[in-house]
Amino acid sequence: MSSRDDLPHCVVFDSGMGGLTIVQELAAVGFAGRVSYAADTGFFPYGEKSDEDLIRRVPALCRALVEAADPDILVIACNTASTLALEVTRAVVDIPVVGTVPAIKPAAKATQTGVIGVLATPGTLRRAYTQALVDAFARHCRVLSHGSLKLVELAERFQVGEAVEREEICGELEALLSQSGGDEMDQIVLACTHFPLLRQELVACALEGVNFIDSGQAIARRVMSLLGQDLRASSEASLSPDRLLTTGASPSLERMIKAGAMSGFTEHHQIDFDDPASRA
Missing domain, CATH: 3.40.50.1860 (Rossmann fold)
Known part of the structure; x- marks a missing residue:
């Protein structure tokens, strides 16, 4: 040590x-x-x-x-x-x-509807590693995703008490939820460590029954x-x-x-x- x-x-x-x-x-x-x-x-x-x-x-x-x-x-x-x-x-x-790494495995295990979402940065979503997790653990699921750099900036601003409109946060989440099948989504993977800083705001924006999961x-x-x-x-x-x-x-x-x-x-x-x- x-x-x-x-x-x-x-x-x-x-x-x-x-x-x-x-x-x-x-x-x-x-x-x-x-x-x-x-x-x-x-x-x-x-x-x-x-x-x-x-x-x-x-x-x-x-x-x-x-x-x-x-x-x-x-x-x-x-x-x-x-x-x-x-x-x-x-x-x-x-x-x-x-x-x-994105918590795709536990999300796929926990889903009751078979539809999970992945909220990440664009970089994480385009990586072969992320797709490999989906292939290995979520083949039985419909996996929807949205890449957001704006949410990273919003999280940093929010954490230090700068003004952040909830509508800005909700707009980023809506880009995931509004996809075809999004109304059935019951698990959302927060695949960026910044995003749990906004967990309570995201919960307030989400549909009832949606669970947010991360690797922390x-x-x-x-x-x-x-x-x-x-x-x-x-x-x-x-x-x-x-x-x-x-x-x-x-x-x-x-x-x-x-x-x-x-x-x-x-x-x-x-x-x-x-x-x-x-x-x-």
């Missing part, structure tokens, strides 16, 4: 603040240790970047984060990054790496398992926010610093990172 502290140290990494939903889940399952949060603010949002740039950037950045923070475990709290670069990242760092709890449980920790009630949790790491200026940076502070990450560092994507 970390030479600087007897407590296990976890780095949760995302393009923006969506991974804070994973930090919340870690606290809920009773993670005992330090958590640092890393946001690639200098390259946000990932959903509009090319596969090639992300495949070059994410593993190199994760290696830099491990060198800078010296964690015991790394969580890639981003569906887009995980579906592209998880295995390469595991190959370049010497600690366990937990990825994030499963990720937290996997971290606990790899670290050999027992699941405990959230009232017994002793998660300690450590530091916020960012990569550069962008419209997301100021919001990220504010959201990080609201979650207890008051110590902020910018890491020096030589982006291989920029040299290509």
Whole structure:
């Protein structure tokens, strides 16, 4: 474990603040240790970047984060990054790496109507990995999907208290629900870690009986398992926010610093990172 502290140290990494939903889940399952949060603010949002740039950037950045923070475990709290670069990242760092993938399997298992929805970024939806999950676990289902970058921005604005009209959120969800068969949908996969930040708003927009499902709890449980920790009630949790790491200026940076502070990450560092994507 970390030479600087007897407590296990976890780095949760995302393009923006969506991974804070994973930090919340870690606290809920009773993670005992330090958590640092890393946001690639200098390259946000990932959903509009090319596969090639992300495949070059994410593993190199994760290696830099491990060198800078010296964690015991790394969580890639981003569906887009995980579906592209998880295995390469595991190959370049010497600690366990937990990825994030769309919760299609549990949604397909839970549906009573046979119709499920996937709300994701366009990048996640176009990945072969996502289609492979559908083929493996949801062949018996009708799977509808909608890719939204706007919902990522709305989630970041909403999280820091900026004005967001519910109609904007409902409009993005309606693009999924209004598809043929959408009136039968009973499970919606939130396949971006930003989207659970809007869970209550999405519930208010949805038809009665629609359940929203994400991978957050499963990720937290996997971290606990790899670290050999027992699941405990959230009232017994002793998660300690450590530091916020960012990569550069962008419209997301100021919001990220504010959201990080609201979650207890008051110590902020910018890491020096030589982006291989920029040299290509």
